[in-house]
Amino acid sequence: MADIRLEGVGHSYDGGRTWALKPMTWTWREARAYALLGPSGCGKTTLLNIVSGLLSPTVGRIWFGDRDVTSVPTAGRNIAQVFQFPVLYEQMSVYDNLAFPLRNRRYPKAEIDQRVRRVSQLLGLDEHLHRRSRRLDPGRQQIVSLGRGLVRSEVAAVLLDEPLTVIDPALKWTLRSKLKEIHRDTGHTLIYVTHDQTEALTFADEVVVLKDGEVVQSGTPAELFLSPAHEFVGHFIGSPGMNVLPAEVAGGLVRVGEAVIGRAVGELPPGPVRVGVRPEFVRVSAARETPGVKARVKGVDRMGAYHLVRADVDGHDLVAKVDAGSHHTPGAVEFFHFAADGAFLFRDEVRCGSIAP
Ligand code: ATP
DSSP states (O other), X not given: OOOEEXXXXXXXXXXXXXXXXXXXXXXXXXXXXEEEEOOTTSSHHHHHHHHHTSSOOSEEEEEETTEEOTTOOGGGSOEXXXXXXXXXXXXXXXXXXXXXXXXXXXXXXXXXXXXXXXXXXXXTOGGGTTSBGGGSOHHHHHHHHHHHHHSOSSOSEEEEESTTTTSOHHHHXXXXXXXXXXXXXXXXXXXXXXXXXXXXXHHOSEEEEEETTEEEEEEOHHHHHHSOSBHHHHHHSSSSOOEEEXXXXXXXXXXXXXEEEEEEESSOOSEEEEEEEOGGGEEEESSOOSSEEEEEEEEEEEOSSEEEEEEEETTEEEEEEEETTOOOOTTOEEXXXXXXXXXXXXXXXXXXXXXXX
């Protein structure tokens, strides 16, 4: 195993008029579990296919360690792949399907048995090991495909493209933590494509967020949640996503409408900005306590474990996630306070500063 490095790699499907993947330089570090997250059409599969060799980049070079693999086909890259739908030998037993990639590479018999049993145990396949694959339901078949992708030890990377799509939601939860466990066990470099933030956040050491063919931020799940570098990351990660309100910087202060919400921190020339604050960092009270915005409550959504208090600030939605025990009434005018370490300033969607009390 080694780092996988993309050097100025980009891809255009239309001769350079538009870029599905804008030229980028990027390193996938050895033994790390990455989630490649972004909405449909942002270029996730294009990027994954370039790493696997299914697609040649329009520009740039790809390195596996110190080996330039740019023109090496998939078969010569020594990677394992798991797709959205099961890819199995249907006539073979589950055991033989799991053992196949190992027998193909002449692993010793005892090691094959040990690896197959370990993966089978982790993925809950023990009772199915001697059944024919075609007799399993599609969800279980996909778990076997996942096992086939993870069973080898010496791969350069395991690439997974939305591998849990056909699995029912209850089982997905279990599988995500199993995947984490298997990753700890095998130390593979994993690149896991998904458009589902929960999947990405629960599984990955590092989440790479793609938008319109470029990486807008990468980091641990906590970094992306607590410190979004781009408005898009604030919206895309979190439930509900980050609030964004138009604001103004003047005389070192940040105002939303007439209300001062704090001091501007950062190299900020005066002028319009946008304030981003997650619902988790908005506190609601009947009186002004710290700098905050006065607004009328539009509605309260009771979500069980918490409530969402929705307000209107000059035509923009502001949502606060509050304790289920607190009481707020639609129509009441309240104060919405922003926690200083949870509110950020954005210009042209990119973070340019933060707020101090
Ligand atoms: P999804 O989650 O829907 O699979 P994605 O993030 O994986 O989306 P890609 O499939 O990589 O995105 O597509 C990126 C862009 O490239 C999209 O605009 C898509 O329409 C375009 N595209 C993808 N494959 C082709 C192709 N074979 N020919 C032309 N355009 C393509």
